[in-house]
């Protein structure tokens with residue numbers, strides 16, 4: 519196996535030094551090219567550790583039949599600033615794909631990554647995200663239906679062989695989701711015909727249990743795609759859900775009352791907000807039935823922050 523250092527040039531810093539996004543290209547054989555990306559949001563870093571472990575494993579065993587493009591720190595500036603957004607332009611990088619070569623720093627990063635997907639002939643993409651510094655996600659996949667049924671079927675396969683029980687598919691929706699539909703790395707790759715999913719799990723820092731699961735899932739995906747020698751393990755199809763975000767109205771300290779992966783009905787209590795007089799000022803309730811895929815785990819909240827995210831069954835949506 520051949521490991522090549524990749525440095526995608528993005529622009530220049532104030533002192534004229536070159537700003538780059540760094541990674542590795544692992545070349546095995548003629549099999550498919552799979553790209554893994556992480557830390558598009560600077561507070562979601564589990565993907566770095568997933569890729570480090572995968573790299574060591576693949577290097578040790580030498581069974582690579584395809585190629586792997588590993589970009590474990592797509593947004594190093596946001597990582598350094600412990601921030602979701604890119605510091606210099608205050609832009610959420612996952613809202614500006616495929617980017618512009620003449621745009622702000624974030625747009626240039628998006629452009630450089632999009633160009634790399636094309637230049638390295640990437641066939642599949644898994645982009646790692648998580649709940650960040652204030653929430654925890656239970657492992658699940660997310661994909662955007664951009665109208666390419668072949669790419670969507672490929673994304674469902676990725677989620678299935680990753681071992682995800684739930685895949686949130688964005689088909690239509692609210693303004694926030696509309697923006698996401700247009701401009702995320704995964705949706706942009708889907709528009710290029712590359713089956714792509716977000717692998718969403720964990721919280722601030724590393725959660726090694728989730729990391730281990732994800733490495734196992736990726737090895738299985740790579741075997742299934744023919745990028746790695748060996749037999750893939752079969753899993754059931756993921757349950758397709760729609761992401762429903764639940765936000766606090768009141769400011770205060772948030773106390774979760776529902777567990778990740780629990781099934782809730784409309785009106786069930788998800789958590790409460792307590793003010794500095796120690797009064798419960800809000801009961802945050804489930805707006806629909808579904809499974810709890812994300813919960814706030816950082817208590818301080820102000821109006822409009824994420825309290826939870828429910829995966830609503832896609833079938834239920836058509837009857838409403």
Ligand SMILES: [Zn+2]
Pocket residue numbers: 559562647648
């Ligand atoms: Zn993210």
